[in-house]
Amino acid sequence: EMPRTRSLHWWKVSPSSWCWFSPARVPGNPVLMESDLTEELDEEEQLVRRHHKEKKELQAEIQGMKNAVPKNDKKRRKQLTEDVAKLEKEMDQKHKEELEQLRLTCKENKIDSVAISKAQKRQEKKAALEKEGEERIAEAEIENLSGARHVESEKLAQILAAKELEIKQIPSDGHCMYRAIANQLKEQDCALTVAALRRQTAEYMQSHVEDFLPFLTNPNSGNMYTPEFGKYCDDIVNTATWGGQLELRALSHILQTPIEIIQADSPAIIVGEEYSKKPLILVYMRHAYGLGGHYNSVAWLVNTATENRS
Structure with missing residues (x-):
């Protein structure tokens, strides 16, 4: 839903939303059974869902770490920023390796045929785009720790602490x-x-x-x-x-x-x-x-x- 125009636009708060897309199926494939393709897609979907859950749990853990450090303790806040970046980087690397390993296993088990090769290329292209998007999001989050959001949070913490x-x-x-x-x-x-x-x-x-x-x-x-x-x-x-x-x-x-x-x-x-x-x-x-x-x-x-x- 697009925001309605008002005289003071900066007071608007936009709700966040995420769209999930299921991998495309290959209709009429004479070599690879539909049930086999479904099983492979389900395995990847389960892994993606587990990764999503682990990221949510990590964010909850990070929030707890932030709450435990006083906002006016600059030394500990700086160390916290480094620790958070390290945790997020390690999880992203772990997820990347698990996803690549799953796709490699699926690739090795596929029958070498022209039809499957085309489907595989489409899937790999989609996976590459998803991977690029995830990496950009991860990089943006790490940059944000020292970027506009972080600076704004620090300023607000000082203003509020005075009150x-x-x-x-x-x-x-x-x-x-x-x-x-x-x-x-x-x-x-x-x-x-x-x-x-x-x-x-x-x-x-x-x-x-x-x-x-x-x-x-x-x-x-x-x-x-x-x-x-x-x-x-x-x-x-x-x-x-x-x-x-x-x-x-x-x-x-x-x-x-x-x-x-x-x-x-x-x-x-x-x-x-x-x-x-x-x-x-x-x-x-x-x-x-x-x-x-x-x-x-x-x-x-x-x-x-x-x-x-x-």
């Missing part, structure tokens, strides 16, 4: 802004679900059209969003449409609470300054994910949590 806060991770699923708000409300003993926040946001915007319509434009004509405003509000309720400045403004009025958005390279933004309640605090990260920005919540550091909750 005796730390980042509380929120899933990147299109609901991150609402999930971050819900998390902040939970800390204030106010339980509202993401669905409830989305519904109330849409209802408030529909009943205050004049406050929001001037800030919405049609992506094709550049004119005001008037005919599509009803669908815009319906999407807030019924889809994982990203939340941004307009939705935060609506939520601040609904909750009658200021909302502070902390950023790495810009001053904090406060929406709903007219309210006197303790602000809800969100962190906006521009480089958290390759497809767009992301909202996280915050938590008080352990030694100040009790004091600030009272």
Whole structure:
């Protein structure tokens, strides 16, 4: 789903998605039985799935390592960066060797025929493209440890540490802004679900059209969003449409609470300054994910949590 055009595009959070493609079958092959081909493809699919699972487990382990190291301990953070890069490189090499060994075994067991040779070439070409893509992703992740995402994370850690806060991770699923708000409300003993926040946001915007319509434009004509405003509000309720400045403004009025958005390279933004309640605090990260920005919540550091909750 393509993002809808708004006046402030950098507040958009794009959900991540992955597409999995099954290897192509070879119809009408007179030499290689269909069941044999299926068995080979299944073996490779099982290996790819195991590799995917191992990568997820490694990322969980890495996250645990990161959580165990204070963000202001530069020496240990530097060592952590090196350790993470080494772990990821070793796993990528292990997966590469296992995949190559499986394909070599399958290749040696195939019957040498023209039909199979053509199918094999197609499969090897696809495997080469997949391998190249995986290597690029792995390289990008390693570079990111010292790249824009890493720099942004370090800056945010310093800003939050000065406020005796730390980042509380929120899933990147299109609901991150609402999930971050819900998390902040939970800390204030106010339980509202993401669905409830989305519904109330849409209802408030529909009943205050004049406050929001001037800030919405049609992506094709550049004119005001008037005919599509009803669908815009319906999407807030019924889809994982990203939340941004307009939705935060609506939520601040609904909750009658200021909302502070902390950023790495810009001053904090406060929406709903007219309210006197303790602000809800969100962190906006521009480089958290390759497809767009992301909202996280915050938590008080352990030694100040009790004091600030009272």
